[in-house]
Amino acid sequence: MLAEHEAGEPSAVTDHLAASGTPLSSAEIRERMSGNLCRCGAYNGIVHAIHEVAVTEGVTVR
Amino acid sequence: MRPFPYMSAPDVATAVREAGARPSTKFLGGGTNLVDLMREDMERPDTLIDITRLPLTEVEELPGDGLRIATLVRNSRLTAHPLVRTRYPALSQAILASASAQLRNMATVGGNLLQRTRCLYFHDEAAACNKRSPGSGYDAINGFNRYGAVLGTSDACIAAHPSDMAVAQAALDAVIEVESVRGTLRIPITDFHRMPGDTPHIETALTADELITAVELPALPVAANSRYGKVRDRASYAFALVSVAAALEVEDGTVSAVRLALGGVAAKPWRAWEAERILLGAPATEETFRLAAAAELAPAVGRSKNTFKIELAQRTVVATLRQLLTEGSAA
Numbered sequence: 001m002l003a004e005h006e007a008g009e010p011s012a013v014t015d016h017l018a019a020s021g022t023p024l025s026s027a028e029i030r031e032r033m034s035g036n037l038c039r040c041g042a043y044n045g046i047v048h049a050i051h052e053v054a055v056t057e058g059v060t061v062r
Numbered sequence: 063m064r065p066f067p068y069m070s071a072p073d074v075a076t077a078v079r080e081a082g083a084r085p086s087t088k089f090l091g092g093g094t095n096l097v098d099l100m101r102e103d104m105e106r107p108d109t110l111i112d113i114t115r116l117p118l119t120e121v122e123e124l125p126g127d128g129l130r131i132a133t134l135v136r137n138s139r140l141t142a143h144p145l146v147r148t149r150y151p152a153l154s155q156a157i158l159a160s161a162s163a164q165l166r167n168m169a170t171v172g173g174n175l176l177q178r179t180r181c182l183y184f185h186d187e188a189a190a191c192n193k194r195s196p197g198s199g200y201d202a203i204n205g206f207n208r209y210g211a212v213l214g215t216s217d218a219c220i221a222a223h224p225s226d227m228a229v230a231q232a233a234l235d236a237v238i239e240v241e242s243v244r245g246t247l248r249i250p251i252t253d254f255h256r257m258p259g260d261t262p263h264i265e266t267a268l269t270a271d272e273l274i275t276a277v278e279l280p281a282l283p284v285a286a287n288s289r290y291g292k293v294r295d296r297a298s299y300a301f302a303l304v305s306v307a308a309a310l311e312v313e314d315g316t317v318s319a320v321r322l323a324l325g326g327v328a329a330k331p332w333r334a335w336e337a338e339r340i341l342l343g344a345p346a347t348e349e350t351f352r353l354a355a356a357a358e359l360a361p362a363v364g365r366s367k368n369t370f371k372i373e374l375a376q377r378t379v380v381a382t383l384r385q386l387l388t389e390g391s392a393a
Contacts, residue, residue, distance in 0.1 A: 001163070004142075004163075007142075009138075009141075009142040010141070010142070010147065010154065010158060011158055012155070012158040012159045012298065014158075015392070016392065016393065017147040017148075017151050017154050017155065017392050017393050018144070018147045018148050018151070018393040030298070031298055032163060033163075034162055034163075034298035034299045035161065035162020035163060035164060035165065035298070035299045036162070036163070036164070042298075
């Protein structure tokens with residue numbers, strides 16, 4: 001998921017499809033994880049964990 | 063699940079020849095819908111012809127700025143394609159609004175066009191359904207019909223087409239390329255899906271021995287200013303109650319080009335010809351948008367639990383056009 005975001009691929013909540021470098025917000029994480037683990041890929045704990053990993057990997061988060 | 067013969071086609075000619083030699087084959091692409099339906103015993107192909115090794119996986123630029131999308135292009139690759147994001151943003155948005163990341167990674171463009179309705183009664187073996195068992199009846203019409211269609215329905219069936227992608231393609235004048243032993247056909251997407259009439263089990267212009275090989279998007283300058291609006295019961299990973307694909311070009315306050323299609327409201331991706339007719343050449347105002355939306359939905363017939371869709375579809379048309387007017391496209 002982080003790799004797709006880093007490659008500039010948009011999601012359903014991305015405002016500008018053609019732009020790259022969209023910051024990885026909680027809304028972006030939730031939408032991109034939607035459908036993982038049935039519908040439960042966007043629980044708070046999972047979103048926080050992804051945020052944490054994204055920061056250590058140098059991803060621009062918001 | 064029933065046992066079934068399986069074969070992998072080495073080339074298109076073999077795929078269509080083998081399909082032509084049997085009465086009811088199915089081609090296997092991503093399998094995200096077909097395999098589920100086979101597990102439910104609702105699809106019973108006499109042979110499954112795997113086409114995933116065919117060289118139909120590229121998005122090509124056509125002379126004059128169109129795109130040719132080969133049938134096996136995965137939804138996720140199509141939506142991320144730079145030329146789709148800039149030339150046809152409504153198509154990118156429509157795909158992103160559909161299913162989940164894993165499903166989009168598997169699902170193919172051709173398969174998306176052929177996916178079956180998610181009507182609860184179609185999937186319930188205990189229910190009467192003219193689409194599943196012709197002539198058996200229509201429990202859906204008097205039952206829990208919240209997800210049912212309101213336009214182009216018949217006394218036999220009110221099932222809605224589930225695709226988001228195809229709604230954007232219907233607005234964008236897509237043409238479907240079909241191959242069989244009889245040669246190549248090019249079918250405009252608006253002629254591809256059928257209205258239910260008395261034969262709701264026949265859903266497209268395709269016969270079992272015909273293979274979708276590509277979807278072509280013509281050069282369409284207005285498409286650069288396009289959006290897809292989707293209203294659903296859950297914010298993500300849900301089918302549309304109502305959706306709208308719209309493209310709008312305004313010159314001196316007047317609509318100079320427009321494309322409009324609706325999803326979730328009909329048995330097919332619904333091209334809003336009447337609304338387009340009213341919009342073209344008219345002032346680009348909220349009032350015109352409302353008049354056009356009302357005219358398009360005028361023939362709609364609501365059932366006990368889906369009458370809300372008639373108003374919701376109009377509001378979604380107006381909101382999407384307003385957004386195109388004030389904010390531009392999603393690109």
